[in-house]
Amino acid sequence: MYTASCLCGAIQLKINTEISKVFVCHCQQCQKAQGSAFVAISVVRAQDFEVLSGQEHFGEYYASANKKRVFCKTCASPLYSARLDLPDIIRLRVGIINEPLNAEIASHAFTHEKAVWFEILDDHPKFPKAVC
Template identity: 35%
Template sequence: MTDQEENTMMQGSCMCGGVRYEYAGAFGTITICHCSDCRKAQGGSGVIAAPVEKEKFQWTQGEELIQEYESSPGKKRAFCRTCGTPLYSRRDAEPATLRLRMGSLDSEVEATPAAHIFTLDLPAWATISDNLPHYDTHEPGRASASE
């Protein structure tokens, strides 16, 4: 997990405010994924996501507005069905973990991305202008499935 304090309560929401959540845990390694699925799901050059512990995550409003889409076998991407805000992804094989979309956080956090992943998929129109490590696929030590 990152330097984010374990017991800090963080809040997040979708763009329309219909879905709200709280998280009281630490973030895992935050990455910026540039795989084609993440680009399509976000509508940009990639997604900034962090693994979080599902047991420390709770919906405080609008759970009925969450729609999940199975983007590949066993992989679900969740969004607000009213405004379309991406909220998390999850894998059936990892039921204790959600990959939280950092853009949905309302709380300020100290945590920052550690790496760019799936940079082989980065389109020519997108550039990376920071000094974070770049990996062709996943960062070292992570399973082979994409975000």
């Protein structure tokens, strides 16, 4: 079980499950959405994702028709993404978790779009393309 919050603290969340795997996506959409080389996410069941406060600060952006990217409208922290055809799961941005996360990288996706300056130094599976 974890708590999570955005940068400004308006949004307070509770994740009612263990998180053991982190998936890294290097696609260009995730690079832009994070302003960084990649996004690090964990797949969480929607029923395990609890909003304690700040629901009114949620903003949504659709870079793809089937997937919303949810963020804090005040501080712009990315919170999660969710596919419309998979309403039971969310892809939580693990950087918003407050506690130390005892998890391992499971894989790297979209490595063919990877930032040139970023070198993947671990041996976890790499997929040139994958759902992110």
